[in-house]
Amino acid sequence: MALPGFVGRQREIAVLSEELTRVRSTGQGAFVMLRGRRRVGKSWLAEEFVLEQRLPHVFFTATRNRVVGDLDRFAERLSDSSLPESARGTGLTFRDWESALVTASNGADRQAPSVIIIDEFPYLGGDDPEQARAVESLFSAAWDRRLSRVPVVLIVIGSDLAMMERLTGYGRPLYDRPTRTLALDPLSLADIATITALSPEDVIDTYAITGGLPAFALARRQAGDLRSFLRWALSSADTPFVSAALRILDAEFPSHLQARSILSAIGYGERTRQAISNAAGTKASNLQAPLELLALAKRMIRISHPYAAETLNAPRFSVVDPYLRFWLRFVERELPMIERLRTDEVVTRILERWPDARGRMVEPIIREALERLLPDDRLPGAVHVGSYWNRKGDLEVDLVGGDQPVSPSRIAFVGSIKWRDRRQFDSGDVEELISKAARVPGAGSATPLVSVSRSGVEHSARKLDVTITPRDLVR
Numbered sequence: 001m002a003l004p005g006f007v008g009r010q011r012e013i014a015v016l017s018e019e020l021t022r023v024r025s026t027g028q029g030a031f032v033m034l035r036g037r038r039r040v041g042k043s044w045l046a047e048e049f050v051l052e053q054r055l056p057h058v059f060f061t062a063t064r065n066r067v068v069g070d071l072d073r074f075a076e077r078l079s080d081s082s083l084p085e086s087a088r089g090t091g092l093t094f095r096d097w098e099s100a101l102v103t104a105s106n107g108a109d110r111q112a113p114s115v116i117i118i119d120e121f122p123y124l125g126g127d128d129p130e131q132a133r134a135v136e137s138l139f140s141a142a143w144d145r146r147l148s149r150v151p152v153v154l155i156v157i158g159s160d161l162a163m164m165e166r167l168t169g170y171g172r173p174l175y176d177r178p179t180r181t182l183a184l185d186p187l188s189l190a191d192i193a194t195i196t197a198l199s200p201e202d203v204i205d206t207y208a209i210t211g212g213l214p215a216f217a218l219a220r221r222q223a224g225d226l227r228s229f230l231r232w233a234l235s236s237a238d239t240p241f242v243s244a245a246l247r248i249l250d251a252e253f254p255s256h257l258q259a260r261s262i263l264s265a266i267g268y269g270e271r272t273r274q275a276i277s278n279a280a281g282t283k284a285s286n287l288q289a290p291l292e293l294l295a296l297a298k299r300m301i302r303i304s305h306p307y308a309a310e311t312l313n314a315p316r317f318s319v320v321d322p323y324l325r326f327w328l329r330f331v332e333r334e335l336p337m338i339e340r341l342r343t344d345e346v347v348t349r350i351l352e353r354w355p356d357a358r359g360r361m362v363e364p365i366i367r368e369a370l371e372r373l374l375p376d377d378r379l380p381g382a383v384h385v386g387s388y389w390n391r392k393g394d395l396e397v398d399l400v401g402g403d404q405p406v407s408p409s410r411i412a413f414v415g416s417i418k419w420r421d422r423r424q425f426d427s428g429d430v431e432e433l434i435s436k437a438a439r440v441p442g443a444g445s446a447t448p449l450v451s452v453s454r455s456g457v458e459h460s461a462r463k464l465d466v467t468i469t470p471r472d473l474v475r
Contacts (some may be wrong), residue, residue, distance in 0.1 A: 008191035016049045019180055023113045027154045031177055035164035036184030039213045039244050042157045046117050057115035063124040074100050083114050097135055101142035105152045111153040121156045123164045140173040188210025189474045196221040199453050200470035208361045211323030231346045237339045245327040252298050259290040266301055269326020271316040292362045307386025307400045309442025314391045359419040366417055366452055369473040378466045382412035388440050397436050407416050411442040415450030425453035427460040
C-alpha cells in the first residue's frame with residue numbers, strides 16, 4: 001500500500017527493511033535515528049515503510065508543550081493505533097516516557113514487529129534543556145531495559161540536523177544506542193522528473209525553486225505551469241511554501257540575529273565577505289564567527305574556493321539548499337506584500353527577475369548533477385567538479401573538472417553553462433570559453449572544453465569536445 005506521490009528512497013527503504021529483517025530473525029529491537037531538513041520527506045518515508053510492510057505501528061508527532069501534555073497525546077495515539085491490543089488499552093496514563101514506550105512495546109510479535117515512530121523528537125523536552133536531557137535518559141532507559149530485547153522498531157525523527165547529531169554524541173544518554181542512523185537528503189533530479197513529468201530543462205528549473213522536496217514537486221505538477229505554481233505557493237503567508245522556510249529559520253536562529261541577517265544577505269546573492277558585510281550592515285572583521293556557525297554548525301551555507309591546480313584564498317559563500325536559496329532571494333523581501341494578499345503582483349515581479357537570476361541558481365545543481373555522472377568516458381580523469389574565479393573578480397569559469405576534490409594535480413576539463421530559453425550555445429560562447437580556460441591554472445590547449453546548455457548547441461560551436469544535455473543531468 002504505497003502513499004500517493006511517493007517516489008524514490010530505494011536506499012532508505014532498503015536500510016529500514018534490513019533492520020526489520022534483523023528484528024524478525026533475532027527477536028531483538030531496532031533503533032533508527034532519521035534526520036533531515038523540513039519537508040524533505042522524513043515522515044512520509046516512515047509512513048510509507050510501515051504501510052508497505054503492513055506493520056502494526058503508532059505514529060506520534062511531538063510538540064514544544066509540557067511533557068505531561070505530550071504523554072497524554074501519545075496515550076491517545078496509542079489507543080487509535082494498529083499496535084497489538086495489549087499496547088492499546090483505553091484510559092491509559094503515563095508517568096514518564098519510559099513507561100509510555102514500554103507499554104507501546106507490549107504484544108510485539110516477531111513475524112509482525114511493532115513500529116513506534118516519534119516525529120520531531122527534539123521538541124519532546126520543550127524549550128527546557130534539562131527536560132530535554134531527562135527525556136533522552138528515559139528513552140535510553142526504555143531501550144536498554146525493554147525495547148532492545150523485544151521485536152520492536154523504534155524510529156526517532158528530527159529536523160534540527162545539528163541537534164539530532166548531538167543526541168547520539170559521546171556523553172549523551174543516547175550515545176551508542178541507535179542501531180542505524182539515516183540522513184535523508186532531498187530527492188534527486190530523476191525523482192523530481194518522475195513526480196513532475198516535466199521536460200529535463202524544466203525539471204532543473206523546478207529543482208532550483210523547490211529543491212528536492214517531494215510535496216512541493218507534487219504541487220508543481222498539479223499547478224501545470226510555473227506562474228500557477230507560484231500563485232499557489234505565495235497565495236498567503238500560511239502556505240507550506242512560505243511557512244516551511246520561516247519554520248526552518250525560526251528553529252535554527254532563535255537567538256542568532258546576526259547570523260540570520262548574514263544568511264539573508266548570502267541568500268539574496270552576495271557572495272564575497274565585503275559584499276555580505278555591506279548588505280548585512282556588519283563589519284567584515286565580525287563575520288568569521290557567524291559564517292562558521294552557518295557553515296559548520298547549521299550547514300546552511302557552503303564556503304567554496306576557486307578550483308584549479310593552484311590554491312587561491314578567495315572564498316565565496318552560497319546557500320546550500322536550493323529551496324531556501326530561492327526563498328531568500330525572491331520571497332523573503334516580498335513577505336509584507338504576501339501578507340497583504342497581493343499575490344499576482346508578487347508573482348509578476350518574481351517572473352520578471354527570474355530569467356536573470358536563474359543561471360546562477362542552477363549552476364550548483366548542474367555541477368552536482370555532472371559530478372554524479374562521473375566517472376564518464378567522455379571526461380577521462382575527472383572525479384570532481386568545481387568552478388574557478390580570480391581574486392579581482394573579472395574571471396569566472398562555471399565548470400572545472402579535476403582528479404581530486406581539493407587542489408587537483410590534473411585539470412580534466414573546463415566548461416561553461418548557458419541556461420537561456422531561446423539562444424543556443426554558439427561559436428561566440430565557445431570563443432569566450434577558450435579565452436577563460438587559458439587563464440585557469442593547470443588547464444592547457446589540450447584540456448577538453450565542455451558545454452551545458454538549456455537550449456542546445458549550434459552546429460557552429462565545433463570546437464567543443466563534450467556537450468552535456470539537460471537529459472544527461474536528469475538521467
